[in-house]
Amino acid sequence: LMSTLDLYLNFILGMLSRYSRNDPERTLVIDVMAKGFSVAKCVAELLEGGYETEAFSTWRTLHENECILHILVKYGEPAIRSYLRHIQYGIAFRVGLGSKEATDEMFVEIKDKMHAVGLKSKDTKRFIEYGWLLAVPGVMDTPNFKFNFRDGVESVANLTHYSKVYEMSSEIAHSSPLLIY
Numbered sequence: 021l022m023s024t025l026d027l028y029l030n031f032i033l034g035m036l037s038r039y040s041r042n043d044p045e046r047t048l049v050i051d052v053m054a055k056g057f058s059v060a061k062c063v064a065e066l067l068e069g070g071y072e073t074e075a076f077s078t079w080r081t082l083h084e085n086e087c088i089l090h091i092l093v094k095y096g097e098p099a100i101r102s103y104l105r106h107i108q109y110g111i112a113f114r115v116g117l118g119s120k121e122a123t124d125e126m127f128v129e130i131k132d133k134m135h136a137v138g139l140k141s142k143d144t145k146r147f148i149e150y151g152w153l154l155a156v157p158g159v160m161d162t163p164n165f166k167f168n169f170r171d172g173v174e175s176v177a178n179l180t181h182y183s184k185v186y187e188m189s190s191e192i193a194h195s196s197p198l199l200i201y
Contacts, residue, residue, distance in 0.1 A: 022064060025064050029060055048100055049089070052085060052089045077192040079189055083189075084173070087176075087179050091156065095157075099155045102155035109147075110149070113144070146167040147167055150173065153167070156176055
């Protein structure tokens with residue numbers, strides 16, 4: 021079973037290596053796919069090595085990647101543009117842009133967009149990470165929508181049937197008793 025999975029993952033990763041990469045404006049979907057399959061290979065290697073709890077907590081990252089990819093592919097260019105813009109917001113938030121003026125200008129844009137959807141300053145980090153979902157038509161009308169993974173990305177991707185498994189993998193990632201037992 022594992023050798024078949026390894027064969028498939030190696031084949032897909034080999035095929036993906038033929039595409040241009042690391043140019044988000046042009047290659048975002050390929051980059052997200054490649055990262056997903058790379059993480060899947062890591063999960064398989066962890067399982068093969070007997071590291072089942074580590075594989076399970078790493079699966080969490082794979083699921084997050086899967087949900088993002090699903091939304092980017094389903095909603096296409098508007099979602100991709102929004103996701104790329106939020107990457108820039110993240111850079112401004114974490115390390116700043118080339119100049120203080122550029123960073124300040126970016127934060128004015130962020131605050132304006134947050135204000136338009138009723139978010140406060142305390143929600144800045146969540147908006148930066150999940151605000152790209154606003155590119156999905158009707159997302160704000162979705163029942164229980166929130167700017168987070170579970171009620172945002174996972175729900176919009178329509179992959180909530182993994183919610184309980186995701187919750188368990190999160191407990192392992194945060195060193196709960198599930199990590200030990």
